[in-house]
Amino acid sequence: MDGYIPISNGQLLLTVILVFITGLISALLKLGLLRPLLWGTVRAFIQLTLIGYVLKYVFQWNTLWVIVPLLLLMSFIAAREATRRITRIPYNPGLNTFLSLTASTFVVGIIVVVLIIGPEPWYSAQVMIPIFGMLFGNSMNAVALSLDRMYSEIHANIEEVEQLLSLGATPWEAVVGYIRKAVSAGMMPTINSLMVVGLVSLPGMMTGQILAGMNPQSAVRYQFVVLVMVASCVAIGCLMIVLLSYRKMFDQDGSLVDDLRRN
């Protein structure tokens, strides 16, 4: 595991070339992306540097009292990010998103860390944090996608839903068709990535491990575990978010809320 080539400060500075290329394209085409590009670059650098320090100490302390709050904080940030992308929902989905992300990630994360990887001690921060981080990142996208899809499907099919309601359907029966679409919309990117992995793309985690000197055959095993764990986490997260949220499309009388009818 020791075969990696460290990047020196001088070498790091050379990345300016790459930022310059991106900036040039933006400037030439007047994309208006120069400011966000520079700001994003600075932020990425600072955030990564900070998280490097944080992780270093968290790994050293390696106690659940630090790990669990950190994971919850990650979940909170992921939930906020997911919520930020869903603009048309007529209520604040923040809490439901947080619950879905936390539950799905903890269930799957614990299975992977304790049962499959089995580090010593079982809660080793060096394993927990990267695994949970990957779960949060993927689940966040999927949950946002699902929720957005559920809302837009129902919004686009108000008449259908109302027809089903008037024919005696319960709220659940009236929207279950759209809920199916929403859950599969959230899961689709992950399922698709299972198909092409290794052929079209080398996932970031595997790339990182190989660069860090890990034997490719070991890296591939890790990557496989990661892929299937992401898939199951995404499935749980998408299911949870729609189950927790669909009722908010209805008022206490079981009619669609008026906010859905606007615009």
Place this chain on the structure above:
Amino acid sequence: MGTALLAFKDLTRPLDDEGRRLVVSGKIEPGEVLFVRGPSGAGKSTLLKILGRILTASGGEAWLRGCSWKDIPAPQWRLKVQYVSQKPVVFDGTVEDNLLMPFRFRLLKHKPSPPREQIKEYLEELQLPATLLDQPAKTLSGGETARMALIRSLLLEPEVLLLDEPTASLDENNRQHLNTLLQYWVVEKPRGIVMVSHNEQDLQAFPKRNSLFIG
């Protein structure tokens, strides 16, 4: 609320953001047809949707045979007080699939599906050929769709029908057949109908009728 089949008092709902509001009261006796009349945009469709509990009123109350809607869960109420939209939605599948779809819902699962004979009888009375049953429902014409939707609701054996311009897409002949069927249906049990219609002939078809003007 006495003997009224359906009664409603001070049903309220905002119609726009400028403060225009719908506030209506009324009732129907058993065997009666209540015609809702008024200019376009007055809130006639809105009233039917509120009575069918597809829209929630911001105030007021309604009673079915004296039983407040607060005491009847919305899905049950909707089956008894059937709202038939002006633009009925049809779902994928054949006409027969559409007609029987409600009997797959939890609320109706215990009920036997209506016999084919009954369906064919309705089709005949509304001048629709029995071969229609196997046709994809989305290929029906506007008039055929309206009649299919009415049959779909009749099969649920409601006590009150809320009909939003049921004859608007029908020709003279079909209009008469539909009114004849409803005329018979409403006194058979006795039941009740709330109907939005701009057609004078629809009105004349029902001897026991009342009118409610809004707007």
